[in-house]
Amino acid sequence: QKEVEQNSGPLSVPEGAIASLNCTYSDRGSQSFFWYRQYSGKSPELIMSIYSNGDKEDGRFTAQLNKASQYVSLLIRDSQPSDSATYLCAVNQAGTALIFGKGTTLSVSS
């Protein structure tokens, strides 16, 4: 069983729409959760981190965490063509390294 699962996509949304990216994880002991963005041919970069149940907003990005359902999501409001990338969900148990999902490819059309 994969530890971090994501729909690989591609997820296609028009410019200005809300993009919703989802991730589930298998280990209930996981304590911190992250969304990284990776442009084609580039290295991942951190967008959001979330540690507590609920929502966390940062500009156009909102991360949502539900530990009971072992579910974390990322909403991107007012999507822009520059948001087109692969979004990686990553999960961390205390004392271990990050485990990454396969990523969801987002395509925003203008």
Added chain:
Amino acid sequence: EADIYQTPRYLVIGTGKKITLECSQTMGHDKMYWYQQDPGMELHLIHYSYGVNSTEKGDLSSESTVSRIRTEHFPLTLESARPSHTSQYLCASSDHFDPFTGELFFGEGSRLTVL
């Protein structure tokens, strides 16, 4: 901006050769990692280190080895490269003091092709 550097960026090499991928960071981070990523696939942790003289194998079995003699330097070595080693290798580091931080700072990667 992250200060973590990988060399070489691109390497094409023949089977059986020994290679070393270099990774250096100037942030004073204790934790360093090597991930392997094939196109369209997830990052797989192959090695990590929590400090000088500390190295551990990651989730993905790898024939590579690493060393951590200095805080800022975490090289990865393949004694005898094979075509199955063809991949993108990403080095990353993170701060030791926050136990919950997952923010990894990545280098630009080393793309290895073994013929």
